[in-house]
Amino acid sequence: QVQLVESGGGLVQAGGSLRLSCAASGVTYGAYNIGWFRHDHPGEDRLFVAGIRWNADNTYYSDSVKGRFSISRDNAKNTVYLTMNSLEPGDTAVYYCALDKSLLMFRTDPAFYDYWGQGTQVTVSS
DSSP states (O other): OOOEEEOOOEEEEEOOEEEEEEEESSGGGGGGGGEEEEEEESSOOOOOOOOOOOESSSSEEEEETTEEEEEEEGGGGGGEEEEEEOOOOOGGGGEEEEEEESSSSOOOOGOOEEEEOOOOOEEOOO
């Protein structure tokens, strides 16, 4: 059974940093693309934030986080990280990691992701 577990969220002041982790079990992490998404309000779709291909040769970012966030992976530890710098109040959301088992090109649409973590809250105060 595939499980993804996020950690590292919390409350931080604007301009601060956080590092989110996404640890996987029940799957060989290194074979799949991983994405981070945010969910701002119930009833709304999850929004793509950042992603990384299975072999880490390419990373992807939404325009709103480009230059501030960095995604990386350690396949030996079955963990993907999202380092969030220069945080802004607008970054406040629940952040989820997700795994796409299709082995296709990287995709930013959350509908294509098969497994999701439980989410971790990030709150940025002004």
